[in-house]
Amino acid sequence: MVAPKEDLVKKPRAPRKTVAKKDTTVESVAHMEEVNARHISENTKEIKSNSSMLHLLYGVIIVLMLIIAGLAFFVGANMGNNNNTSGIVAATPAEDIEVVVYDDARCTDCQTDEIVGQLESLPFLAGATFVRKDFSDAGVESYLKDNNVTLLPAITFNTNSISGGTQITDFLTALPDNNYTLALPSTFDPYATRSDKGFLQLGDNSEIVTAIKADGYIDGNLDAQITWIEYSDVQCPFCAKLHNEGTPEAIKAKYGDDINIVFQHFPLDFHAQAQKGAEGLECIAEQDESVLYPIIAQLYEKYPNQDMTIPGLIEIAGSNNINGEELQTCIDSGKYAEKVTSQMAIGQDAFGITGTPGNVLVNNATGEYEVISGAYPASAFEAVIDSMLK
Structure with missing residues (x-):
């Protein structure tokens, strides 16, 4: 159930900044990948084209x-x-x-x-x-x-x-x-109000982005002009591909203080460990939010094929000085279940996110935004960001 928009901005708190991972630059990526959508079987995920990849x-x-x-x-x-x-x-x-x-x-x-x-x-x-x-x-x-x-x-x-x-x-x-x-699961509204550059506009939804940043953990400059909201799933192979091919790092390296990233949870229901894994990340941030983004990267590197487990998450967290017993207790409590569900609902309601990774690029100065659905290479993000910054 999607929370009413007026509830999304209650009890705002100051955005928090995490310790960024070391910047690296990704080499050119040859192909685009499909977005991991709801209720898609493993066999279907293998469908590929040598010339183009389709998220539908x-x-x-x-x-x-x-x-x-x-x-x-x-x-x-x-x-x-x-x-x-x-x-x-x-x-x-x-x-x-x-x-x-x-x-x-x-x-x-x-x-x-x-x-x-x-x-x-x-x-x-x-x-x-x-x-x-x-x-x-x-x-x-x-x-x-x-x-x-x-x-x-x-x-x-x-x-x-x-x-x-x-x-x-x-x-x-x-x-x-x-x-x-x-019948196609089409999502692009050609009649929607768009800016002169062709981007969607937040309009009355501008407070939602403020609430998302206040409720999440910001990787990068708090006052950046561009915010990348990444809706992700810890068991999503295409989310792992996005990270393991270095796209977030390449974007941060290129744009520096002009961009920040906010990781948001979108656990798909056919990934058995995704919900608890998302709650586990919140529990990790409760202990030390500075290691959240490094742990996310380590998770995707170690478990790229939907094989993430809670014990595996706890092991990686432990290597980052997170107390394993406290982490397990927090996960078992379910204290962050509602937060995870709320983030997913907001992604669906505000931006039409249906699968992972769902990437929303927002120009905080103009209210323009664009959704990139899938594990696209850095060049796809650069095309949008460059246009937004002009």
Whole structure:
């Protein structure tokens, strides 16, 4: 349950500063990674593209299901042909199918290359026409409004009768113009109020960032112009990737006093140790907040593959002069459970965070912000920050 916004700023306290880790510079990172989203299986997480990585993994799940359905159809059809029966109902020939992909160049997360590539590989879409359109293209905005499409990316089909793609109808919804939209967990609102630079604006939510910083632990200059709010999960492999590839360190090294980082908890429910692990970090900060960020880095380095355990956390904490018995007692008490849950709820409500790592870059001077969902390399963060600082 998301806490009412007016409750988010109660009892503010002075922001706290931790001892920053030694700055290092990350070398260029070749590929972008998918965001770890809710209820995604381990097999699905392995889906990758050599040219681009897509954070809309739910969409990839849909495509995989369609691939399975398509293969099953063709196997069944071939078996049927061997028995002189077809069983194929009248449907739109693939060459008459048009698939339109609606994107927005302003969206940092709307990378649809992977899902389009998967769709193009489906046997029952062989020969279909794929068309790409941007929100800024002539007629696109009015078309989307007329058909009640409010979030991007969006993918439409001109039919829901596809030979061999029977199961695809489970993921297609009719539009007013008699086309069909494919179900995707899209989050980009092209109609939202944006700054001249194309960033979202906090507006009346500006106090939320103040509350987040007051309730968290700030790594870096307390008065920095840019704040990076990182929603993370101690068992998240992509969070580990973000840290182990040195992205936070590279950003701190480049921008110095112009940026600070605030770690926020977002334990995913399919990670068994994530909630207690998050509470454990709060218990560590209770003893000595100066070692919090070093311990987070050490956790991700030692446990990059969802294998973090509470004993492992306590062991790492002990190597940083944290009292293990007191830490275990604190974790068992559940005293920080509500704080962890509240941080997660605020991330969902204020910024639309649904998976980890969820990164929110905020320009404290202008109220502009941008969400980067996933373990992107430093260059993706630099592009946003450089624009904000201009």
